[in-house]
Amino acid sequence: MNPFSEYPQYDALGLAQLVQSGEVTAGELLKAAQVRLAEFNPLLNAVVTPMDELAESLVKNLGNRGPFTGVPFLVKDLMLRFAGVTMSNGSVAMKDYRPAADSEMAARLNAAGLITFGKTNNSELGASGLANNAVFCSTCNPWDLSLNSGGSSGGSAAAVATRIVPMAYASDGGGSIRLPASYCGIFGFKPSRGLNRFEDLSKAWGGAVVSHVCTISVRDSAAYLDWVSGNTDQAYSATKPPPQSYLSAATQPAKRLKIALIKQAPVETLIHRDCLSAAAKAAKHCEALGHVVEEAVWNFDGRELMRAFLTVIFYYTTRDVANMAQLLELTEPELAIELNTRLLAAIGKGVSDEQLQQALVVWQRIAARLADFHRRYDIILTPTVAKPPLASDALDPNVVERWLMLGLLATGLADKLFSDRLLDAIISKAVQQTPFTPLANITGQPAMSVPLYWSGDGLPHGAQFMAAAGHDRLLLQLAAQLEQIEPWKHRIPPLCHP
Known part of the structure; x- marks a missing residue:
């Protein structure tokens, strides 16, 4: 060689x-x-x-x-x-x-x-x-x-x-x-x-x-x-x-699988045609392999899911920033961290331990709903993402947003902002790119992105497959067939x- x-x-x-x-x-x-x-x-x-x-x-x-x-x-x-x-x-x-x-x-x-x-x-x-x-x-x-x-x-x-x-x-x-x-x-x-x-x-x-x-x-x-x-x-x-x-x-x-093809995001989001095409191509391949593919819809409240997910992120970002300051023997204001991170940590100080536990209870409830779903379907198939690859500055705050963020931090009252209204505003932006992937992290299920589709402009678009918790072997078997x-x-x- x-x-x-x-x-x-x-x-x-x-x-x-x-x-x-x-x-x-x-x-x-x-x-x-x-x-x-x-x-x-x-x-x-x-x-x-x-x-x-x-x-x-x-x-x-x-x-x-x-x-x-x-x-x-x-x-x-x-x-x-x-x-x-x-x-x-x-x-x-x-x-x-x-x-x-x-x-x-x-x-x-x-x-x-x-x-x-x-x-x-x-x-x-x-x-x-x-x-x-x-x-x-x-x-x-x-x-x-x-x-x-x-x-x-x-x-x-x-x-x-x-x-x-x-x-x-x-x-x-x-x-x-x-x-x-x-x-x-x-x-x-x-x-x-x-x-x-x-x-x-x-x-x-x-x-x-x-x-x-x-x-x-x-x-x-x-x-x-x-x-x-x-x-x-x-x-x-x-x-x-x-x-x-x-x-x-x-x-x-893999055994003959029953696969649920879900084209809609858990929270209402516009899905790019190339991302939908990636999932559609994956579905056709699964059918060619002898599996049964049916269109389906989610069996839980997607907005409740994302509120709970973001609540946990706020809480733990606050903790992570505090731990970083302790590790470096600095105060939090002295930390050279990005504006988004600083604001997340500041708002997260308004998340109580009780609110965290309530969010984790929602996680458990949604995991139970998905377990019920998997009694009907072995696999869930979706697009991996909602948009093609983005520019590196696509998620940066614009000038007005940056000014507002700095103003909120300057007031010292950012922790008072935490609310369902704030979460809903963030959800509207957050799910534009990744509405499908957080679900498996919340439920603890295995999930994978499989590269089966390239669009006319030469960009790859993955198809996401999820299985019930602990059924990693099933996903890997299907992935090997698709490969x-x-x-x-x-x-x-x-x-x-x-």
């Missing part, structure tokens, strides 16, 4: 097999990844913090550690601590913060044989649907450099789309894996809540956040889920056999062509 010319052709498991067979070394793969990084990152701004010293150490002390041994890897610069490596969380305030020790997740990634050589860009605290922040600026969409790669895991998605790496760490609190996967034309999977046993995100946005990877192939996503969920362990008794691995499940055809019927591995952005 020529590691420089053939590297982009392989997924992560394929590269690991080459290392295991001796056809290539981990050092050669790292060099190939770094060459692609040097070529494409000046255009994309996907990787913002190099980790070459760690990568060289990992190569030197490699051994045979797991299914991804020797594979170059990138991690999102959000809530993932590597000793001595900047963890900015996309914030100017933390641009010089270097944790003293690895988090358990970082240590596990190192121990898995993955060769982590950089951190990728995201939004400040992962709160925006665009990869754009004041410290590192924006990450460009590899299919159209005038647009954004999507947030908050846009740096990871752009790096995978351009084959700098075949797989990159990402996280998802309201669609932050699936949205950039849709924008960048790759596979993005959000697992069921609580599957990752190495990372406790239960206190991030009330349990809405999970971490996983964005990938080229379905099998890489399945194999990574096996690793973080412990399905590769052998420590099972004779009376409790090991569960079927996610990777093994992905190699088997066979409509392969996307060869779909590489024009900038990557020789």
Whole structure:
């Protein structure tokens, strides 16, 4: 194998097999990844913090550690601590913060044989649907450099789309894996809540956040889920056999599924025709595979859902900003954070513990309604997003909005604004981009964005599939079927062509 010319052709498991067979070394793969990084990152701004010293150490002390041994890897610069490596969380305030020790997740990634050589860009605290922040600026969409790669895991998605790496760490609190996967034309999977046993995100946005990877192939996503969920362990008794691995499940055809195609957003939102076309094409493929597809409607109050979701975000943004100030030994006014974040945190001070608990009760009620829905349907199919990829400044406040925001903060009364009326005003703007994805974070269900459709202007548009909580294997089986019927591995952005 020529590691420089053939590297982009392989997924992560394929590269690991080459290392295991001796056809290539981990050092050669790292060099190939770094060459692609040097070529494409000046255009994309996907990787913002190099980790070459760690990568060289990992190569030197490699051994045979797991299914991804020797594979170059990138991690999102959000809530993932590597000793001595900047963890900015996309914030100017933390641009010089270097944790003293690895988090358990970082240590596990190192121990898995993955060769982590950089951190990728995201939004400040992962709160925006665009990869754009004041410290590192924006990450460009590899299919159209005038647009954004999507947030908050846009740096990871752009790096995978351009084959700098075949797989990159990402996280998802309201669609932050699936949205950039849709924008960048790759596979993005959000697992069921609580599957990752190495990372406790239960206190991030009330349990809405999970971490996983964005990938080229379905099998890489399945194999990574096996690793973080412990399905590769052998420590099972004779009376409790090991569960079927996610990777093994992905190699088997899905049973005949009943799929609900839902074209309307949970909250009234105009859906772009290309996004609807992506879902329609996915539905036709599912029917061609022998599955039953029926049009359906939601069985819950979408406005109640979004009010509850935003209430939790307000509450936890306040907590996150306070924790940041404590960590940096600064007062909150001294923190160099973005205006949107500062206002969210200020308004969130008006959310009481009782209001938080009421919002979480709504989450539980909607999860129960979806569980009822899944007694009729195995899978829910929707567009992933409501709009094609946006420009990097599309969500920025305009001059008037910025003036109003600064005025509210100056009064010191922003916490008095929290109300259903405020939430409804925010909902009207928030759901214009991502009305479909937060539902799975609220309910804890698995969901995925599958790249099956490219519009006439060359932009990718994902189709989202959701299954009942704990039915991750079912989604991966369907994804593998779709990957066979409509392969996307060869779909590489024009900038990557020789």
